[in-house]
Amino acid sequence: MTLLKIVKWPAKVLETPASKVTVFDENLKIFTTDMHETMAASGGVGLAANQVNDLRRIITICIPWFEPKVNDEDPASDTEQEGSEKKEWWHDKRFTFVNPTIVKTEGRCRGQEGCLSFPGTYEMIERFLTCDVKAQDEMGSPFEIHATGLFAICLQHEIDHINGVVFLKHMSRLKAGLIKRKLARQKEFDEGDLEL
Ligand SMILES: [Zn+2]
Secondary structure: OOOOOOOOOOOHHHHOOOEOOOOOOHHHHHHHHHHHHHHHHHOOOEEEHHHHOOOEOEEEEOEOOOOOOOOOOOOOHHHHOOOOOOOOOOEOOOEEEEEEEEEEEEEEEEEEEEEOOEEEEEEEEEEEEEEEEEEEOOOOOEEEEEEOHHHHHHHHHHHHHHOOOOHHHHOOHHHHHHHHHHHHHHHHHHHHHHHO
8 A cells, every 4th residue: 555645736737637547457446545545644535636646537535424522511512513414324435436427416505625735725615515426436337326415515526626626716716816825835935945
């Protein structure tokens, strides 16, 4: 198992559409396992191959389930906390989607998203509430799933990645501009650091 290096924006690979996978071999299985390991080690719930500098249409997802914390002294707190939703079938499962496409969507929702390629950046993003996705597993067998909640949001975020779309595209121009400037400053700082 190998931990892969996660590419940070503004790397070009993040805005390049990935290509359809046609070869389902041992190498693909090793690569998807490495993607899962890299995602888990980075604390991410989803990862697209572009983010590890590979332009194949592959995404991995694993959303851990956390028991909602109940605070007895403050009964209002448990309803306000994130993660107070119920455990769904997709929690704690390792999903690998090869050549995924969204075939149906319903509703709209807004939620806070982060991205491993934009460390420290979290923004409210509008997405479809549910989505049906067709894909192949790492052996090439086709399957289709109906995704809801965080799973649906994560799928849309990762499928955007393999289409060469980063979450800045879903923000207002003003907000995206602010983030771009912040990251450019950070990059200068990081590069300056390396020269020391
Ligand atoms: Zn991302």
